[in-house]
Amino acid sequence: VSCEEKMPPEVVINNDRFTQRPHDHYHRGDMKKTPTGIAPVITVDRKSARPLYRQVYEGYREAIVERRLRAGQRLPSTRSLAAELQVSRLPILSAFDQLLTEGYIEGRVGSGTFVASTLPNELPAPRPAIRQGRRNFSKPVKLPPEPAPRPRGWGAFRVSEPAVEHFPFQVWSSLVARTSRNLTKALMLYGDPMGHRAFREVLAGYLGTARALRCDADQITVVSGSQQALELSARVLLERGDQVWLEDPGYSGAREAFTLADARLVPIPVDDEGLDVAAGIARCPRPRAVYVTPSHQYPLGVTMSASRRLKLLDWAQESGAWIIEDDYDSEYRYGTQPVPALQGLDRDTRVIYIGTFSKVLFPALRLGYLVMPRDLVAHFARVRDAADICPPTLYQAVLTDFIAAGHFARHLRRMRAVYHERRDALVGALATEIPSLRVIGDPAGMHLAAVNDKLRDGKIAERAAAEGLWTMPLSECYLGEVTRRGFVLGYGGVKSDDLVTAVRRLRGLIKA
């Protein structure tokens, strides 16, 4: 029985409504340029007594009422929908016509058919479940509570905000376009869970030259930012309950990753030479791993001294601990050469090295890398494969060309000058406006610490947040005893003049 025969006589297909719109895609066929939407799941039963047009109409109406199709969302073309449901276009046309009449959908001249934009997108609160089975989920998540309220959005003095306005959009977009046009099979199908080979080769070259690492491409896995590298490291290296030394004050991202892995966190103090290795040994002599930011300690900005580096490596060799080196922003160093990574000094291959493009390009790119000792490669590869395989190959390929063609080096050079100027503006403004704050950790990166142990930094940060100013209180960066107070101030994403204004606002808040 053809669907046409099943159509009730009262349904009139008002062809005019569609033919009058010159580009209407669902009447005039799929014009090449007219995009088509994603079809919701509806069932069509050809054996049912209910006419096909009715089934399609009801299926779509229900999808719209349940907000599986959202206001303004594009509908599939009638031709593609007919093909998908394996019916002729006629019942689809009449179903859509009915939905149009009732105001569920609307046509837009030249661009297609959409769910009516006037429909509310929010579902009413669900009715309480009458009977609910047990709702079990994974082991309790023991993440620390959310920090004090922070302002929405970006700006002074948000940490981790690069100057994205200086990003080389032109070059990047042409590389994205070129790579997308020339997608090879290797770029489109499942690849190596360790990452795109060409990217890892380029990374190995860059890391050897710029960061004095000793590694080749086989030891690198591509990750979606340092955060994933920390999570993977915890999965591969730790057992539940293992002790991990963390710098104190330290990076909340590391704290969270190791907390999720059920590690026991051991805060180890940081002094002017970096992580206090002797204090660590006294407090916890046999941890499974140590997390460090030796090039630019987060948040205090100290560079780990040579003697501490050697002491840490010697002790790790003796004790069998892994060292997780987070080298998140050391490409930016002002006045002196970048400090070589700890990994390059490591003779006993105890260091797992982590780097990211979040600061040097932009954080939403979610690309980073983890460099591992050779004997860990198989373990990481296995876990990678079972987790998320690897980040999108397209962007790995784009970044390969971006680095290989010299755009990355050029961008770094330009950005170093931009951040240098912003750093100077912030340091200058702090010295003039709030001399009671002592600046530390400013020779590198995109943030510094402004210390004054008498400040109630948490309270001030809360008040600043209410006024839209980001000020990360130093006291919040501690896991153990708070020994320093003040603020971690990011300057990467803020123009020099705005930094000066923001410092004046901070002065007012501190005074108040």
Ligand SMILES: Cc1ncc(COP(=O)(O)O)c(C=O)c1O
């Ligand atoms: C110490 C530290 N590590 C790593 C990162 C970057 O994290 P991701 O690469 O996950 O964006 C940041 C960003 O603020 C950081 O402060």
